[in-house]
Amino acid sequence: MDQVRVIEVKQSVFADNDRRADQLRQELKERGIFLLNLMSSPGAGKTTTLRRTVELLRDEMKIGVMEADIDSDVDARAMAAAGVKAIQLHTGGMCHLDADMTRQGLDQLIEGDVELAILENVGNLVCPAEFDTGAVKNAAILSVPEGDDKPLKYPLMFQVCDVVLINKTDVAPYFDFDMEKCREYIKMRNPKAKVIPICAKTGEGVGEWADWLREQVRSWRA
Amino acid sequence: MDQVRVIEVKQSVFADNDRRADQLRQELKERGIFLLNLMSSPGAGKTTTLRRTVELLRDEMKIGVMEADIDSDVDARAMAAAGVKAIQLHTGGMCHLDADMTRQGLDQLIEGDVELAILENVGNLVCPAEFDTGAVKNAAILSVPEGDDKPLKYPLMFQVCDVVLINKTDVAPYFDFDMEKCREYIKMRNPKAKVIPICAKTGEGVGEWADWLREQVRSWRA
Numbered sequence: 001m002d003q004v005r006v007i008e009v010k011q012s013v014f015a016d017n018d019r020r021a022d023q024l025r026q027e028l029k030e031r032g033i034f035l036l037n038l039m040s041s042p043g044a045g046k047t048t049t050l051r052r053t054v055e056l057l058r059d060e061m062k063i064g065v066m067e068a069d070i071d072s073d074v075d076a077r078a079m080a081a082a083g084v085k086a087i088q089l090h091t092g093g094m095c096h097l098d099a100d101m102t103r104q105g106l107d108q109l110i111e112g113d114v115e116l117a118i119l120e121n122v123g124n125l126v127c128p129a130e131f132d133t134g135a136v137k138n139a140a141i142l143s144v145p146e147g148d149d150k151p152l153k154y155p156l157m158f159q160v161c162d163v164v165l166i167n168k169t170d171v172a173p174y175f176d177f178d179m180e181k182c183r184e185y186i187k188m189r190n191p192k193a194k195v196i197p198i199c200a201k202t203g204e205g206v207g208e209w210a211d212w213l214r215e216q217v218r219s220w221r222a
Numbered sequence: 223m224d225q226v227r228v229i230e231v232k233q234s235v236f237a238d239n240d241r242r243a244d245q246l247r248q249e250l251k252e253r254g255i256f257l258l259n260l261m262s263s264p265g266a267g268k269t270t271t272l273r274r275t276v277e278l279l280r281d282e283m284k285i286g287v288m289e290a291d292i293d294s295d296v297d298a299r300a301m302a303a304a305g306v307k308a309i310q311l312h313t314g315g316m317c318h319l320d321a322d323m324t325r326q327g328l329d330q331l332i333e334g335d336v337e338l339a340i341l342e343n344v345g346n347l348v349c350p351a352e353f354d355t356g357a358v359k360n361a362a363i364l365s366v367p368e369g370d371d372k373p374l375k376y377p378l379m380f381q382v383c384d385v386v387l388i389n390k391t392d393v394a395p396y397f398d399f400d401m402e403k404c405r406e407y408i409k410m411r412n413p414k415a416k417v418i419p420i421c422a423k424t425g426e427g428v429g430e431w432a433d434w435l436r437e438q439v440r441s442w443r444a
Contacts, residue, residue, distance in 0.1 A: 042263045042347045042376060043368030070348065071377050093378065095317060095348040123375070125264045126292065126317040126346050145367035145390065146265030153345065154264060155293050156315065168367065174393050 017131055021099035024106075024134030033110060034217040035102075035117045037135035039157065042123035044143040045167040047075045048200040049209075050120060051082045056210040057116065058084060061217060064114035066105040068097050068122050075120060085109065096127035099134040116217050125150065129157040136220055143168040144177045151185035158189035165209060166197045239353055243321035246328075246356030250339075255332060256439040257324075257339045259357035261379065264345035266365040267389040269297045270422040271431075272342060273304045278432040279338065280306060283439060286336035288327040290319050290344050297342060307331065318349035321356040338439050347372065351379040358442055365390040366397050370404035373411050380411035387431060388419045 028035055040046050047067075054063055064085040067075040076088035089105045091097065097105075102119060109117055119135060121128040140161040142150055145168060151158045158164065164186055166179070183195050194212060198205035250257055262268050269289075276285055286307040289297040298310035311327045313319065319327075324341060331339055341357060343350040362383040364372055367390060373380045380386065386408055388401065405417050416434060420427035
């Protein structure tokens with residue numbers, strides 16, 4: 001059997017997105033708006049987690065949600081039904097949001113008086129991590145069925161995240177998912193990332209996540 | 223509560239990839255090589271499915287596998303251990319493979335005498351669908367924990383696929399996954415797509431998938 005061969009195939013991307021993202025963040029600071037960028041694979045539970053989060057925080061602060069999707073507006077409808085201002089961003093096939101795309105959504109969202117703006121990014125564990133959206137903090141959801149090895153295979157996502165929510169802990173008995181190993185892999189990629197196991201379906205662990213988020217919003221707006 | 227607002231944010235991409243993909247397909251035809259492009263979200267079970275597939279087909283035809291990943295070579299090692307020629311393609315952060323990137327891998331892979339070449343694309347339900355790799359057929363895996371609504375939210379992936387494998391059927395009792403609804407959504411996107419429920423972990427349904435693949439290889443090489 002041959003040895004495994006590794007071939008580096010590469011293309012160049014990006015423009016001056018970083019500068020635009022910094023500029024957006026600066027404006028958000030001046031206006032007292034906290035922007036959270038929430039990322040994950042398709043089906044990891046972003047929308048369900050957001051619904052739970054909003055339930056816990058909506059009486060304390062004004063929340064607005066931007067739902068980025070290639071097509072459909074089911075997520076924005078779900079969030080509107082949960083009682084927060086929600087807009088749907090259609091990316092027209094694009095796999096991520098950059099700072100300018102985020103700004104287009106924010107301009108619509110913050111016509112009202114929003115303190116916490118949340119961007120639910122396109123379901124994709126790769127590309128969204130490559131583009132700074134201008135968010136103050138980045139969060140990723142990794143769900144148990146995806147496997148504990150994902151921080152090894154999708155390094156950038158875990159490098160750019162301030163917090164990783166490990167979702168669907170209720171089905172852990174049916175999958176070979178080693179929580180300690182997963183924590184270790186995340187730590188390899190990013191020693192500073194906070195890791196919070198949750199079950200968005202039952203609400204378990206969501207309180208700890210809401211506490212973390214509340215603290216971040218407060219210190220940003222202080 | 224405000225009405226849901228939909229904003230179209232769009233960017234342009236792509237070059238002359240389609241022409242290069244057609245050219246690659248033509249060359250593959252002349253050389254009698256069938257190329258399968260296998261796509262899915264992270265953690266949907268591409269590598270496990272491939273291991274099962276190779277077990278069923280390796281005595282009948284020469285198989286080579288290209289494992290595309292952003293980092294790590296765990297998948298190529300797993301395939302080599304399964305007894306087929308395997309190479310790892312590192313995309314250097316890129317979220318997909320285009321025809322030229324695929325060709326770079328193929329050139330290495332078919333130094334030997336390969337009849338069935340399989341590209342395990344980057345784990346991503348969005349971008350890989352946008353780039354024709356030059357493959358003869360496209361396959362997608364959707365796993366039960368991701369949810370039955372994914373064909374609604376990731377339309378292009380299901381439009382470009384000739385076959386959809388619905389994996390992890392063993393955990394269906396623990397998720398709200400409606401198989402009939404999922405089939406219906408796939409049909410909305412692509413009436414011609416074949417849908418095969420499988421469980422790569424136990425091997426259930428993999429025989430039907432191998433039969434389909436065998437038939438495709440035969441008719442391409444006839």
